[in-house]
Amino acid sequence: MRxxxxxxxxxxxxxGPAKEPLSRDAIVKVALTLLTRDGPQGMSLRRVAAALKTGxxxxxxxxxxxxxxxxxxxxxxxxxxxxTRSAKLDWRAQLxxxxxxxxxxxVRTPGLAQLAMRTIAVGPNALGIVExxxxxxxxxxxxxxxxxxxxxxxxxxxAAIAAEQSVRKKQSDPLGPAARLINAVAADQYxxxxxxxxxxxxxxxRRVAWGLDVLIEGILRAPPPGPRAARAPANxxxxxx
Amino acid sequence: MRxxxxxxxxxxxxxGPAKEPLSRDAIVKVALTLLTRDGPQGMSLRRVAAALKTGxxxxxxxxxxxxxxxxxxxxxxxxxxxxTRSAKLDWRAQLxxxxxxxxxxxVRTPGLAQLAMRTIAVGPNALGIVExxxxxxxxxxxxxxxxxxxxxxxxxxxAAIAAEQSVRKKQSDPLGPAARLINAVAADQYxxxxxxxxxxxxxxxRRVAWGLDVLIEGILRAPPPGPRAARAPANxxxxxx
DNA sequence: ACCTGAACACCGTTCAAGT
DNA sequence: ACCTGAACACCGTTCAAGT
Numbered sequence: 001m002r003x004x005x006x007x008x009x010x011x012x013x014x015x016g017p018a019k020e021p022l023s024r025d026a027i028v029k030v031a032l033t034l035l036t037r038d039g040p041q042g043m044s045l046r047r048v049a050a051a052l053k054t055g056x057x058x059x060x061x062x063x064x065x066x067x068x069x070x071x072x073x074x075x076x077x078x079x080x081x082x083x084t085r086s087a088k089l090d091w092r093a094q095l096x097x098x099x100x101x102x103x104x105x106x107v108r109t110p111g112l113a114q115l116a117m118r119t120i121a122v123g124p125n126a127l128g129i130v131e132x133x134x135x136x137x138x139x140x141x142x143x144x145x146x147x148x149x150x151x152x153x154x155x156x157x158x159a160a161i162a163a164e165q166s167v168r169k170k171q172s173d174p175l176g177p178a179a180r181l182i183n184a185v186a187a188d189q190y191x192x193x194x195x196x197x198x199x200x201x202x203x204x205x206r207r208v209a210w211g212l213d214v215l216i217e218g219i220l221r222a223p224p225p226g227p228r229a230a231r232a233p234a235n236x237x238x239x240x241x
Numbered sequence: 242m243r244x245x246x247x248x249x250x251x252x253x254x255x256x257g258p259a260k261e262p263l264s265r266d267a268i269v270k271v272a273l274t275l276l277t278r279d280g281p282q283g284m285s286l287r288r289v290a291a292a293l294k295t296g297x298x299x300x301x302x303x304x305x306x307x308x309x310x311x312x313x314x315x316x317x318x319x320x321x322x323x324x325t326r327s328a329k330l331d332w333r334a335q336l337x338x339x340x341x342x343x344x345x346x347x348v349r350t351p352g353l354a355q356l357a358m359r360t361i362a363v364g365p366n367a368l369g370i371v372e373x374x375x376x377x378x379x380x381x382x383x384x385x386x387x388x389x390x391x392x393x394x395x396x397x398x399x400a401a402i403a404a405e406q407s408v409r410k411k412q413s414d415p416l417g418p419a420a421r422l423i424n425a426v427a428a429d430q431y432x433x434x435x436x437x438x439x440x441x442x443x444x445x446x447r448r449v450a451w452g453l454d455v456l457i458e459g460i461l462r463a464p465p466p467g468p469r470a471a472r473a474p475a476n477x478x479x480x481x482x
Numbered sequence: 483a484c485c486t487g488a489a490c491a492c493c494g495t496t497c498a499a500g501t
Numbered sequence: 502a503c504c505t506g507a508a509c510a511c512c513g514t515t516c517a518a519g520t
Contacts, residue, residue, distance in 0.1 A: 117404060127426065148441045149452070156402070195385065199388075207390055211390070218456055218460075225451050
């Protein structure tokens with residue numbers, strides 16, 4: 001299997017006649033545009049092809065499948081994430097900054113979050129983000145094995161939050177019918193939910209910030225992954241999952 | 242908008258002639274069966290209808306859309322999660338137990354995890370899980386506002402892990418081409434990734450256990466969400482996300 | 483009211499035929 | 502080699518017509 005992120009060389013047209021000579025890069029570009037403009041629905045092979053004034057079959061010269069295109073689009077979308085270094089902020093603030101940028105990019109483009117959850121992100125931009133997070137955790141004194149797992153935990157959390165938000169946004173009502181259901185929950189049947197119904201639905205940016213705080217705090221304090229199992233429930237260790 | 246989880250009453254056939262008289266419940270049941278057997282692809286309205294020996298159009302008498310069916314299937318799948326109380330284990334062990342059961346159920350049925358991430362879970366089974374988590378956190382002395390946000394964090398994490406695993410499983414190779422790419426990563430371009438390439442790919446149950454530990458540890462220690470912002474980066478508070 | 487076949491407007495992918 | 506139209510095997514949803 002080829003590296004899907006390696007540029008695929010294509011014989012260039014002799015004089016370079018038209019505006020978009022139909023290259024892999026052009027395909028990914030308009031796909032991301034369509035995704036940003038019309039959401040996940042808008043990025044079909046046929047629509048991308050139509051935007052490039054061709055048939056869908058033509059795209060298969062540059063892309064093996066929709067899945068590959070999605071991976072390419074996903075990584076291209078991640079180019080917008082700011083991974084810049086800052087001398088003024090400590091590692092923790094920089095980490096929060098980076099992850100907030102990641103979140104902002106995922107939320108801004110509807111469907112990108114779902115893509116990020118579905119495809120294993122291994123393009124250069126995704127790798128750049130992972131690299132930077134590892135750097136920052138290292139700066140924070142987090143041991144390497146812990147850091148490796150922590151990257152996943154952090155990025156997974158942000159992607160999941162973003163995906164959830166973009167689902168919620170699709171709902172027409174503020175917070176969707178979920179809110180109404182939670183409000184209608186029987187006080188005697190679900191007393192805890194009823195008591196916390198207010199807090200369950202409040203959210204926004206503070207909530208994300210708190211979540212990142214929880215993760216970072218936990219990463220710094222939870223027993224690191226060593227050769228021995230950390231703290232699995234004693235009676236049910238290694239039960240097949 | 243009706244509560245989609247309220248049972249929809251249907252005129253019963255006079256004598257009750259056939260095996261499955263085509264009820265909302267029967268539809269959800271075979272849909273879940275198909276999902277479990279054939280994955281997300283297998284649960285289309287047309288396939289569900291075919292399994293019930295009807296046309297797809299017939300299902301619209303019981304279900305408003307594929308999206309509603311997905312929500313119903315999702316909640317029905319969650320019925321398998323064990324929310325039983327235990328006198329022998331402390332709240333924390335019980336919480337890990339419950340979330341492990343949740344994870345097991347999501348991973349066992351391919352596609353259920355993706356469903357759980359896509360639909361806002363508000364069926365009785367989902368509510369039961371949330372209720373139980375809130376109970377356990379309360380037992381652990383976690384303040385209500387914190388607990389409300391923590392439920393989301395915990396369930397989101399488990400669902401995301403499950404979704405990621407079921408994506409990985411789809412890949413043919415052990416760990417998929419992602420592993421090969423990470424192994425092939427240039428040592429000078431991504432030094433941190435290269436150094437941690439081993440740990441980045443190791444995983445399994447211990448990793449999940451560690452993740453839950455991180456979350457719980459963090460939840461116990463991170464500043465609780467109060468009326469004032471907790472610890473957002475001072476220079477970029479409330480920037481629109 | 484429930485149920486249905488047919489139709490509508492889409493999909494991703496393949497393939498023989500063009501250049 | 503790139504590009505294409507047409508076809509294949511699917512989708513979710515609607516709708517007029519049945520009972």
